[in-house]
Structures are given as structure tokens and as C-alpha cells.
Amino acid sequence: MKVNGKIILLQKDINLFDFLINNNYEISKIAVELNKKIIVKAEFKNIALNDSDSLEIVTFVGGG
Amino acid sequence: MKVNGKIILLQKDINLFDFLINNNYEISKIAVELNKKIIVKAEFKNIALNDSDSLEIVTFVGGG
Amino acid sequence: MKVNGKIILLQKDINLFDFLINNNYEISKIAVELNKKIIVKAEFKNIALNDSDSLEIVTFVGGG
Amino acid sequence: MKVNGKIILLQKDINLFDFLINNNYEISKIAVELNKKIIVKAEFKNIALNDSDSLEIVTFVGGG
């Protein structure tokens, strides 16, 4: 699976929510695009990830 | 017929070329639009005017 | 006597202090030049005026 | 003798004109101050130099 541009391999079936938690993302401070489609947080648990997916996980940083 | 915005009545059948000459237009210094279509000078003699026509006759003036 | 550019006639012998009081000058808010010489307030009572004198009485006004 | 700030010793009695010629100064392109006094060219030959003298010899250069 592609996560923020990097290829990783999914060890096991996992849903989006668990993946983010396992990888220490702060759910409250991120927004997620799965295959260029925004996923609302309420759906995180219902989305199963697989290796063909492309995931973008973004947050706020300082900017002018 | 409408000529440069003014309504005039054609006394008789007349072609564009004669109309322009009779009205003292300097053929070499004008461009003509008949019903919004540009007419090349070579065609002036072949174009019969009628009262439903709208004619625009323009020339150069000073401008920046 | 000349007072601020205007000629006036002294009716009677009078000292500077009394003259100023009689003419409603606010002693605390003026400075006085007698014949181009500054007179300190303490001296006002000791100075007798006469018609040959020239008096300038100035005060503060708005200015930039 | 001091010439343009440098000390030199006069070998023999010499007048100003000869001194300048011997030292390759272009008479037509210089002005001379002897002991802070300007010497007109006509006088050069009549002026005997001695070691106590101070000579300034100036010319034009580029300047704004």
C-alpha cells in the first residue's frame, strides 16, 4: 500500500482506523484521502485497506 | 435601410457600390459590414441593397 | 505710552503693576518688556510708567 | 628643500625655473607654490631656491 508516497506492505487485514492508530496518527488532527477520495472520520472503521490502496494522511503546519 | 444606425429609405433598386458612391463615401478609406457580415470591396457591385438591410460603414480616426 | 503697538495716554502717575491690573491683564500669564527690556514680575510695583515708554505684554497662544 | 612633501637636498644654487626643467616638469601644465605663496611663471627664473624652501608643484588630473 502507498502511504504518503511511501510503499508499505500490509501484514494482515486491517481497517483504516486501526491502521492509523497502530501507526500513531492523532485522529483528531488529520484528514485522510483514500485513492484520492476524502474519507470522513466516521467511516474509518468501516474501510478495509489493501495493498493496492493509496493513502494520503495530512495535518496542519505553519504557513502564511 | 439602416445605415450607421440611421434609418433611410431606398428610392430605387441600387447596389452597394453605387449607394456608397452616391453618398460620397471614399471607397478606398472605408470598410463595410452588411447585416454584421464584412463585405470585401470586390463584391460591392454585386450586392443589391434592400430596406431590411443594416449597413455599417467605418473608417479610421485618431486614437491611442 | 505705547502698549502692544497702540498709543495710549496715561491719565496719572501709575506703576506697571497697577497699570496691568487696571487693564485686566492676568499677571500670572503674561511676560512684559518695557522699552525692549524684560521686567521680572517682582519689579512690576517698583516701575513707574510714563508716556515715553513702550510696553510689550505677551502671553502664550496655540502654535506648532 | 621640501618638494611636494618630500625632502631633497639642493646640490648647487639653482633658480626655480632650472630646477623644474631639470626635474622634467612641464612648465605649461603646472602651478607652483613656494612657501605657500603662488609664483607666477614669469618669475620662475628670478627665484633662487634654498634648502629651507617648501615647494608645491601641482597639475590637473581627472576629477568630478
Added chain:
Amino acid sequence: MNDKLIIAGREFNSRFILGSGKFSLNLINSVIKNADVEMITLALRRANTNGSENILDYIPKKITLLPNTSGARTAAEAVRIARLARELGCGDFIKLEVINDSKYLMPDNFETIKATEILANEGFIVMPYMYPDLIAARQLANAGAATIMPLGAPIGSNKGLLTFEFIKILVDEISLPVIVDAGIGTPSQACQAMQAGVAAVMANTAIATSGNIALMAKAFKLAVEAGRLAYLSGLGRVLDYKAEASSPLTDFLED
């Protein structure tokens, strides 16, 4: 005095918008305090996996967040970033930037107008960064922009109000709040813009590159207030080729 800045119905007392770029996070707060900031811009970027510190932890909750679309080169990219930004749950404000010029970072007014229309229709409060072209400004207004944010000079240049005469035209012709963004390098320039009637001023680099960030933040706050008061008052007339005494002629010197 009741003089609020109103953007899409929201009221603000501060007319100084802070850009949060180029600061170390632990300075942000003192800048906000010193400048009495009520609105601050943010950018979007890929999140790190480790729970590293987040700028949101450094910004008081009462501050209105204004995410920007920096990095977007087209309307489509800007729309994508705006939607992601809103998904972060910090409100509907978006500072729209579409830039495809790498040297001068000039905004693309055409793409910006397209993105404004899309985002306004999706309920965003769109504050587009723009090159101060009156015709483009009118089209941004028609497309649903909540404000227009013309540049004073190239981003980060601190060159000042190079576009001053044209920003005055925008103030004269556009009914939306005109907020000068980019290029303002000193408090006096912010003050001058406000004197001319712009609704607010944004700065980031001018503070981030100054010698003392806290002092400069305060300076901008004061200068913006000064300029606003001067605008509300109305400036004095300018005499062209003469002087006029401020004091009465001291008559006693005449004789």
C-alpha cells in the same frame, strides 16, 4: 468605538491576520498575544506517523483558523487541498492560493476565480489571494469570494506596497473587504494600507524575519490600528507647492 471587521457575517475586532509560517512553534503564542490576533493562517502537509507536536496545540482555541491552499498549482489542486483542510474540522474559512510561478510566486487569477466558484458553492468562506487586477477582483466577487486578498509585493519579499495605487482602485470599486496579503514588510506599510481604506492586513515574513518577533508583532498590531483610525478620521489635505504656518504671526516683532 464599534468598528468590526466582518467577513461572511463573522465579526472580528482585529484587522491584523497573522501568517504562521517560518516561526518556531513555541513563538506562535507570544506573537498571537502581542498582536491580539484573532485569525491565523495554516498550511496543510503530510502528517508524520510518530505523535510529533502539532501546531494546533500552540494556538488558543478562540483563534479563527484560516487554512491556505499553498502548493496548489491549479484550481483542481486548490479545491482538493481546501476539502482536506475542512475535513480537519476547523471551520469553513479557506485562504485560496493558486500559484504556478516558481520565481515570483505570482498568483494565477484565472485559476483562482475557477476555484473560488467551486468552493463558494460548497459552502466555504473563500478568501482568495490575488494579483490586484480590478477586473479579476470583480470576477472573484461574482464567483462568491468573501474577501479579496491582493498582494502588495511578491510573497516573502518585504518590498512593501508596490501595488498601492491599484489597491486603492480595488478599495474604491470592490464592495468586499480588501485585505492586503504578501509583501508588506514594515508596520508603516501596514499603516499606510489601512489609511487607504483596506479592511485588514496580513503579514508573516515581516515578523518572522524581524530582529525581535514579539516586539514586531506588537508593532504591527499598533500600526494597523493607527491606520484604521486615520482612515475613519480622514487624512488632512496636502499642500502642493507652499507651506502654511502652524503658529500665528507673532505681531509684536513687527515694530
Added chain:
Amino acid sequence: MNDKLIIAGREFNSRFILGSGKFSLNLINSVIKNADVEMITLALRRANTNGSENILDYIPKKITLLPNTSGARTAAEAVRIARLARELGCGDFIKLEVINDSKYLMPDNFETIKATEILANEGFIVMPYMYPDLIAARQLANAGAATIMPLGAPIGSNKGLLTFEFIKILVDEISLPVIVDAGIGTPSQACQAMQAGVAAVMANTAIATSGNIALMAKAFKLAVEAGRLAYLSGLGRVLDYKAEASSPLTDFLED
């Protein structure tokens, strides 16, 4: 922050000096309050016989009075006015003006230097109004001036900082407080002067001719403070022919 303006040993918190000309007397007080003024200029004129109202009744006692010598055309006349002013018992400060030019009201630096020497020797605190000529400024300092007060533009013109580059030279070369007097027409100009390191700014016409005197007075106060803070902080660098992003490149758009 402890940042006092010090003139001849006296400390001031305010760096804005108010000129009291062209105001109706009952406005003076609100101007003083709105601008937190600590020093105000006055002029001298023949007194009226009737006990008519006096400007001193409108100025709080704690304000330092700075009488000017307006109307003086020579050093001698200025000295005469200064002595009379001091006789009024309001202290030793004197704003020295010697002007013999009727159209542009340009100060006569030569006469001003002469008068400065005389008055300084008599114990006056001499604050000479001057044309910003570096050589003249050095001579004023040598003659005993407590500050120098270069003009920004002709008196009462509101034309602004026409002499800016030369005032910066004075700030660079003269160790006395440099106070810009005359010509400043807007708060942004006052702010710009302060940013450049002048010690204080004086204004009169800019406020007296504005649309709302109380608001404009406040605006000048804030602008002067803003400029001072910016000077103390140090301004950010200016980029000449390029821009510099204020936001990180949003990498996730790249692929």
C-alpha cells in the same frame, strides 16, 4: 519595557510631541488625552487686555510646555522671544525657529546655530527646528542643542518625509535625539520615521486638518509607538528580485 525618550536629562514616555496651533482650545485636551501627549508646543503673542481665555487653562499641569520662537526672522529676534517665553515661568524648554522665507517657511540654519549658542549658554534646553543638513546638525550639537528637529517637508504641507534619506543620515551621524518636525501628514509617515530610528515625532497640522481630531491624535500615538517597537526589534530583510514562500511545499501534491 523601559524605553524612555531623554532630553537634557528629562525622561519622557511619549515620543509624540503635539503642536497646539490651529485647534479650537476646547479640543486641545481631548487631543492630549487621546495621544497620551507629554510635551506640547506653544507660541507667544501680544496679550489681550480683557481677561479672555488662555490656552494654559486648557493644558494639564503635568504636560511639559515647549514654547516656540515662531515669527523670529533672525537669531536676535529668536533670543528675544525665547527670553520672554521663559519669563512666563513654564520652564527652560524652547523650540527654536528662525524663519525668513515667506513662501516655503524654510528655517535659516545659520541664524538658528547662532541663537542656539546664545540660548544654551543662558541655560535654555534648546530644541532647534532645522533643515536636515548634516553639517548644520553637527554645528547645532556643538552649539549646545539638546535635540535637533529636522523638517520632513515644508511646515503645514502634510507632504510627508521628503527628506527621509537625509534624516537617516542624521540618525546615523548625530548623537543627539533626532525629532522630525514639520511635514509629517499621516500616521504611516510618523511610523516610518520612527522605524528609521528617530527619537520622536512632532505633528500639528496633520491632526488639525484631519476629519476627526480625536481619532487622528490616537492614530498618531499608536503609529509612533509601532514605529518605535519596529526600530527596537529591527526590520526584516528585503528581497530584491524574487519571492520566498511562507508555507512549506505541500509535498502530497507531487505524486
Added chain:
Amino acid sequence: MNDKLIIAGREFNSRFILGSGKFSLNLINSVIKNADVEMITLALRRANTNGSENILDYIPKKITLLPNTSGARTAAEAVRIARLARELGCGDFIKLEVINDSKYLMPDNFETIKATEILANEGFIVMPYMYPDLIAARQLANAGAATIMPLGAPIGSNKGLLTFEFIKILVDEISLPVIVDAGIGTPSQACQAMQAGVAAVMANTAIATSGNIALMAKAFKLAVEAGRLAYLSGLGRVLDYKAEASSPLTDFLED
């Protein structure tokens, strides 16, 4: 020195383009002569029936005519005017103007780009009048423009090079000839634009409203040449905060 202005392959020695508006016809010729003009703009209007005098009778045959599309508010109207102008048989040059702003007469860059594409495809040599927006300039170039003609200030205002910094950006980034049109009010401004590397300058109002049309025409010609030579030479460096003697220290004063 061989230094031609080349527009769509045509060579010109003169880099000053004259606007023919606001002159009495019998002055046109002396202006052309005094300014060594090789290209002059014209406008289109309804012809009068009586054989009244025509401006073409006052312009030497060797002059390249540059008809404008003044009056056009949309791309469609501009295209219509351009086609009529070409029908008059004076060549393929067209000064494209699309203006729908009645107060400041600001050009509509969007419509201008559309019209440029249409006319370039029809073989016109398109010289579009534009607001100096770098992104729009690139699109004009892509649409087939032969030059770009950015404004210096609003048409007929004589306000000068208000857009100078942005015209320098165009010169830096756009490979087409950049010709400053509109706003230039004095020869020194024309000279300054040329020094910065613009390919040519156009003026009309500056001459038409001057005190002596023939002298001012000559002045513009000389100023444009001066600016071009200075550009080709390269300007001298500017010292920021010091001076540098032009004469050697005259040593003999030292002792």
C-alpha cells in the same frame, strides 16, 4: 549601431509608438517628424457621408499603421473591430484593447487572451494592451501575441510608471517585446522604462496634453533613445549608505 525593434519579423528603428488621439489632424505630421515615428495607432469609427478629411491623408505612407480595438467590451467585439480594421487594407497589425471598466479603463486580460487567440489564428499581428499580470502575459504569449503592451498607469492619466516593479518582472520572464502603453506622462518616465529593458514605449496623452506638441514629441523620441542606450550599456551600481569621491584626495593639502 544595429539595434532594431523586431515585431513579428518586421524591423523598426524607432522604439517610440505614437497614439494619434486628441490631436488636431494638421499637427499629426509634425509630431511624426519630430519624434521620428515609424508606427502610429488609429481607432475605427463610423464614416461620415460627406467626403470630410481623413486622418490617413495626414500620415506618410511609410508609417506602419496600428489600428486599435478601442470601444470593444468583449473578445467578440474586439474581433469584429479588428476584422473591419484589416478590411481597410492597411496591414495585419492590431492593437488589441478590451475594456469594460468605465472609470479606470482597466483592460480585461481574460477577454483579451481569448481575442488574441482568435486573431492570431487569423493571421493578425496581435499587440494586446494588458494589465501587467505575469500569468496573463504568459497566456497572451501562448495565445500568439506578437508583443505585450502592459499599462504603466490608467489610460490618459499621465501618472507614470505605477506598475514599474511588475513591468520589470515581465521583462525578466516574457520573451516577447514588452511595450509600455498607457500612463506614461513624461519623457523621464519613458526613459526609465527603456532603461529597465522594455522594447518600446507608446504615448499619446502625454504629448497631446503638453504645452508644445512638437517639442514634447521630440523630447519623447530623445528620452526613449537615451533609455535604450542606457539599457544596452548597463547602469552603474548604486551605493546604499555612503558616498564615493569622484576626485583623488588632493594630497598637497595634507601637510
Added chain:
Amino acid sequence: MNDKLIIAGREFNSRFILGSGKFSLNLINSVIKNADVEMITLALRRANTNGSENILDYIPKKITLLPNTSGARTAAEAVRIARLARELGCGDFIKLEVINDSKYLMPDNFETIKATEILANEGFIVMPYMYPDLIAARQLANAGAATIMPLGAPIGSNKGLLTFEFIKILVDEISLPVIVDAGIGTPSQACQAMQAGVAAVMANTAIATSGNIALMAKAFKLAVEAGRLAYLSGLGRVLDYKAEASSPLTDFLED
């Protein structure tokens, strides 16, 4: 057109005075030719003993020489240099400079006035370099100056007409020829000064530090002529907040 520059009764066709510093001698001549120079400044220095080349050999005889007093720090030193210069037999013109400021090379107006009086009484044609102070200019005129030569910016800085507003005041108030000396860095600045009515312009560093000395010399010549013609013509009016069409409204689009 008969428009001569007249200095102390001498007539000049050229209004551009060349400074000869910082050039290699073999360039001087091409500069003189390219700029049609009629007057050139020189400095004085200790002569070398060997018959080394002399600048006089590079200047055509018809050129009027204007020796300067550079290096003089007092009136006395300037007088001494002036007398030596005249002894060289190249006429009575003297460009009087008295400078005792080492960083900005600001002229000492006071000493300059003293020296002017002495030299004028000795029959010199005194052209004093000065800081543009109106009062000092009047005193120079009274002291017998043939012209006044105010600076535009510090010597050799190429910073331009920083004193423009005050030079306009000199032109308005002083009846002698006003010649801008020092600081002019580009032809457009020379043109702008001439447009404002100065009688002539002097430059040295601007040419000496340019990329191509011959081209820049020509550029200055043309720019000075352009500015003079524009002054004689009278500039066009400037519109403040609007535009004015240069073309008639093209009526046929209306219906």
C-alpha cells in the same frame, strides 16, 4: 531653436557637464564626443616629476575647463586650491567644493559661502557645490556665485534625485542657473531634473561605473536634451483618480 545655457555671460549649447574622474584617460575623448560635452571638471594634484601623460592632452581645446576644489575642508583651503587652479591658465571657472564629512561627503554650505565671496571678489566664476538648502542658496547668490550646484544624492552614490522636491524649490526661488551635481545615476534621473527646470546636469560616476562608457555618455546627452525640451514645452496635466480615453467611443458597437 535658440536655447543657450548662460553662465556668467558665457553661452553653452550643452546642458550636460562631465566629471572627468574615474575614467582611463584614453576614454575621456570618446565620452566628450558622444555626449557633445562643452564643459568638463578637473581636479588638482601634485605633479609627477617625470613627464608622465597629462589629462589636458586628452581634452580638446574648445572644451571649457571647470577645475574643482576637491580635497578642501575649509574655505581657506578651497581658496588656495582655486588660486592654484587659475594659475594653470585655463580660465576663471571654479567648481567650489568644501567637504569635511568623510562618510557621506556632504558639502559644508557655511564654508562654501565664505569661499564664494572671496573668490567672486577675485574675479572667479564660482560654481559652488552645495546641499540644497534654500537659505544657503540665497546667500551663495548674494556672495557672488555664478550658478548653484545642489546635490541630488551623496557623491558617487548613483542614488538619484533624493532632493528633488527641494531642487524644485531652488528652481522656483533662485534666479541663478541651478545645476544638479552629484548623485544622478541614470539618464532618466537627469531627464527628470531637466523637466523640472534645472539649467543643466553634471554627472561622472553614473557614466564611469556604467557597462559601456561611450553608450552611457550618449544616453546622458540625449536624456538631458529630452528633459530640456519637455521643460520648454510644459508637461501635460496629471489625472488623479480616473482615466481618460485616448480614442473616441466607437459608436457603431452601440447598436
